[in-house]
Amino acid sequence: MINITNPIDCCGCTACASVCAQDAIIMEPDVLGFLYPKVNVAKCTDCGLCEKVCAFNNNYDKSLNLPKPDVYGARHKDMREVESSRSGAAFIAISDYILELGGVVYGVGYKEYFCVCHKRATTKEERDEFKGSKYVQSDLTGIFRQVKQDLKSGRIVLFSGTPCQTAGLNSYVGKKLRDNLFLVDIVCHGVPGPKLWHDYIEYLEHKQGDKIRRVNFRDKQLFGWAAHRESFEFVQEDGKKIFKELFYKHIMFRHSCGVCHFCNTTRPSDITIADFWGWQKTNPDFNRDDKGVSLVFVNTEKGRKLFGIAKENLNTFTAELENVLQLNLQSPCTVHTKRMIFENDYINKGFAYVINKDYDKLCIVRRMADKAKKRIKKLFGK
Template identity: 75%
Template sequence: MIEIKDKADCCGCTACASVCAHGAITMKPDAMGFLYPVVDRSKCVDCGLCDKVCAFNDNYDTDLNLPKPDAYAARHKDMHEVETSRSGAAFIAMSDYVLENGGVVYGAGYTDHFRVVHKRATTREERDEFKGSKYVQSDMNTVFRQVKKDLKDGLIVMFSGTPCQTAGLNSYVGRRLREHLILVDIVCHGVPGPNLWRDYIAYLEKKQGDKICWVNFRDKQAFGWKAHRETFKFVNGGG
């Protein structure tokens, strides 16, 4: 049975909740909105799968790790894609390939007034929501299970997320299904709490007296490559 005694030993990836066939594990937010697994002991059968699948387990499978990483630099040929992405738009190039070959793409998008969640895309239009940095922990919900189903159905799947999210998914999917899974993680310095982001949105809307209708965590077009400034647009034209 998984039991989080130190929050540093959990990233909220949902691998443990996804692998539990008895529905004994649910993800509950703490005061900052970070999600942690909570076990319903009345449903738990002590099978041990939740502990086994955890990427923080000492026995986490590292068979696919390279002895020494290969480093490459890439930039999209289309400058429009570069200008509307946060870096060089490599994610767009890779996901275009997956979509053109009948695959699906998972990435971070929005729901419920800019709450960050992971979503599934089968078209470029759906995929474009995943463009750009989103400096908040995303809610996985049932995405891990959706990815596994897609892989079992024979689809190529590309998943983009933080390193701890991709590690959790890699462990949950298992060796047999990894062949058609493309994992793309980001250089991560840690993610702010969802409730902090929620409260900041509420603060800006109260200050402006208007609802936010558009968000950009790093507006390259307005502030260039080096700036780390958020841009917001409001319903009635403010920004």
């Protein structure tokens, strides 16, 4: 049976809980809201499927991958789609085709109180909720089984998520059902905890004395595509927004993000999508208006066929792999040195305390103190 003794060994994808025929595994949240599997020993038959299905390792399935991905810059031809999407709206063009075939699209939206979760869409209107970045780990409870049921019923399915989620789903679904499953991952820099996000919403509403009606993790309309500023719109303020920069910091990431196995160009999906940072090196005229451009990796033959059709609604240009290697295509994020101090402060002192504490400054002060101690030791031999 699966037994997570070190949190860095689990990405929370739910594949182990989904594969258990006895429903002996539940996903329990830790203090930051990250889910980890817990086995009910009384129900467990020790079949080993939960351990076998885990894809959070270097041996994830690469059997369908091309020797080298095809690389593109892309932007939707309809600027309304670009302006309402995070980057160049490549995902909209890809998912439109799946929906036009009568297929199903899974992506990240919200449930009550802006809780970030995966959802199922069968129309473009439902799918549009998946637009935009959501820098919180999504709740996948029940989603993998729902995907498998759609595949068994003969539906074409497009699932989008982080690479650890697509790798987990690929392993859970298995090769027999893979033909009708299209996987799209994002270049992920790490995920903050759902509990922190919930507390953040409560904190802002209490501070404003008003309910939030709309959130935007990266407000492109006001700050341009390259900015990383969150905006929050309140009910009683007639469209007034406040702006913060919090949910892009490594100090609140899941432990496993620091050892991510997918920070490379051999992706666990048919297509990979990201912001195209460094587009100027390849096509300096393409994004002069700062509206956004998507980086697209086509990783499999299936991905080639799908993207080949989606390109009819995209303006694209080809790029060389070596010119697009942003940091999280080379190595995992660096876990903040004060990550555990942050977590302990959150447990003992609450969200309001940690949001107002400068942990980066604490690191600088500590480094200065360490350097001073070294100089004193060198001078006085103590």
